[in-house]
Amino acid sequence: MDDQTRMLTGLTGLGGLPQPDVGDPDSVRKQQSLGQPQQDIGDILQQIMAITDESLDEAQARKHALNCHRMKPALFSVLCEIKEKTVLSIRGVQEEDPPDPQIMRLDNMLLAEGVSGPEKGGGSAAAAAAAAAAGGSPTDSSIEHSDYRAKLAQIRQIYHSELEKYEQACSEFTNHVMNLLREQSRTRPISPKEIERMVAIIHRKFSSIQMQLKQSTCEAVMILRSRFLDARRKRRNFNKQATEVLNEYFYSHLSNPYPSEEAKEELAKKCGITVSQVSNWFGNKRIRYKKNIGKFQEEANLYAVKTAVDAANVSAQASQANSPATPNSGGYPAPCYTPDGRL
DNA sequence: ATCTATGATTCACC
DNA sequence: GGTGAATCATAGAT
Numbered sequence: 001m002d003d004q005t006r007m008l009t010g011l012t013g014l015g016g017l018p019q020p021d022v023g024d025p026d027s028v029r030k031q032q033s034l035g036q037p038q039q040d041i042g043d044i045l046q047q048i049m050a051i052t053d054e055s056l057d058e059a060q061a062r063k064h065a066l067n068c069h070r071m072k073p074a075l076f077s078v079l080c081e082i083k084e085k086t087v088l089s090i091r092g093v094q095e096e097d098p099p100d101p102q103i104m105r106l107d108n109m110l111l112a113e114g115v116s117g118p119e120k121g122g123g124s125a126a127a128a129a130a131a132a133a134a135g136g137s138p139t140d141s142s143i144e145h146s147d148y149r150a151k152l153a154q155i156r157q158i159y160h161s162e163l164e165k166y167e168q169a170c171s172e173f174t175n176h177v178m179n180l181l182r183e184q185s186r187t188r189p190i191s192p193k194e195i196e197r198m199v200a201i202i203h204r205k206f207s208s209i210q211m212q213l214k215q216s217t218c219e220a221v222m223i224l225r226s227r228f229l230d231a232r233r234k235r236r237n238f239n240k241q242a243t244e245v246l247n248e249y250f251y252s253h254l255s256n257p258y259p260s261e262e263a264k265e266e267l268a269k270k271c272g273i274t275v276s277q278v279s280n281w282f283g284n285k286r287i288r289y290k291k292n293i294g295k296f297q298e299e300a301n302l303y304a305v306k307t308a309v310d311a312a313n314v315s316a317q318a319s320q321a322n323s324p325a326t327p328n329s330g331g332y333p334a335p336c337y338t339p340d341g342r343l
Numbered sequence: 344a345t346c347t348a349t350g351a352t353t354c355a356c357c
Numbered sequence: 358g359g360t361g362a363a364t365c366a367t368a369g370a371t
Contacts, residue, residue, distance in 0.1 A: 235350045235367050258360090279359085280351060287361060288349090 044075065048187075067186055080189040103207070106214040113221045115156045152221070159217045166213065170206040174199050238281075242271035246281050250289075251303035257286055 047062070054062065066072060110116035181195045238246075249267055250257050259267060264278045271278070289296050 237349065237368065277350080281349090283360070283362095284350070287363090290361090 041075075044071075063187070072187070076187070076189070083189045100207075100211070103211055103214070106211065106218055109218050109221075110159075110214060113218075114152065115159055115217060115221060155217060155220050159213065162213050163210065166206060166210055170203065173206075174202050177202060238271065238273060238277075242273060245270045246278070246285070247299065247303050248306060250282065250285050251300050252307045254300070257282060257289075 048066065052059075107116065177198060178195055181190050181198060184190060237243075245267060249259060249263070253259070259278070259282060261275075264275045264282075268275045268278045273281075
């Protein structure tokens, strides 16, 4: 009995293996035509392939039997040799690809919107600023603001929980595949590098799923944002007190109705609006005043009186007289009024 | 329904 | 970047 025949009998004697059909005349013919060695190897390979069709316990037992088989090292070395030849053609085909620019774009956006960054970072601050600039009374904007924040937080939460799920699934799957490959490396030649490559492939697959998640999150944020920006166009008039403060400043600085940055901040604080709203207001006011001074005459006189009265009060309170708020020299034409407040 | 007032936006200019 | 000018879009008055 030669080695291969012994091996065959050894394998068939392992139990549970399909016995070569000795009684079958076809089988006998095959044995004769193939020649003993090829036929034996063919059987072994067939048995290896058959493992996949079996239950786990059976397969484990079979695997163990095969691993213990004394021909296994020989088969293994043959597989190694084949592998060595084929690997040369595979090598270098799939090398490190550069970071996907689209992923980077999505990442940057998610970071900017405060979805992927630290909990209460720049993104929400920016949103807050935008919300504040949205106009309307301070209460309205804060309602819109909190609404926006709440929705953003919701998106953020979903994004993170999904991301976590994906990451967990990815690492679980990676572990599983690595274990499988390590296990298989006992029967077929698998280099650590190949395992690495396989892991990279898995990661690529999962990162493409992640990209989809990022994309849909971005879309959600964009929709939220556009809704929010639409809401911004829903103009709300400033309250009476705010308009009064702004008008007072405007008419008392008619010669130069350009508040400094500090003055704008002060006015914004007084009126409960943002600095950019103050800028808008002054921009509109200047142009509209200039366009139709006549129309604003009454208003101008009213505030001139107010300013004069205030100035008078101040001077009355102070022991020494102060000069009026702002002399009107140049700049925008002043309304006509007498120093005592009469028109 | 229509008009007016007004806050916001856009664009060109400096 | 701040401003003027034109324009948009809507609230509020009629």
